[in-house]
Amino acid sequence: MSKQEFTIDDLKRILREGAGADETVDLDGDILDTDFEELGYESLALLETGGRIEREFGITLDDDVFTDARTPRALLGVVSDQLTGLVDV
Template identity: 75%
Template sequence: MSEQEFTITDLTRILLEGAGAGEGIDLGGDILDTDFEELGYESLALLETGGRIEREYGISLDDDIFTDHRTPRALVAAINGYLKELVAP
């Protein structure tokens, strides 16, 4: 099985597909270290985002993934950790 990588581009695409973007929010800008709440994504939108990530990448995320990883940078790193576990021997 080849190793998948989850990128900020993947995350912004999934955020837009699932919840859209708040007025005045540019997901194409420098958002890596901005809290999801500041980006306009609250619990319901993040729940939808998590479900989409699980389905697309075939992983099961912990319930507290978004409370433990509150920025896009932290979430991308965490998702890549899950993906690496899938291919670990």
């Protein structure tokens, strides 16, 4: 079953579950506009994150989503657009 809303709390949970969290990064801080690499998430961790988002929310993300969506805010927008049907799958 897919959810209809993807929040920053969902993203933080999925990041922690899939790749853990760098001890030097406070995911509970204001991270919306911080590049994923600065948060300690490299390409492999982001691929795992994308897979978890797809499974949990019942959507399909483009292969280059993390190339284009480099921050949590950008990723939230992409996933939200998918969930609301604003983007063709």
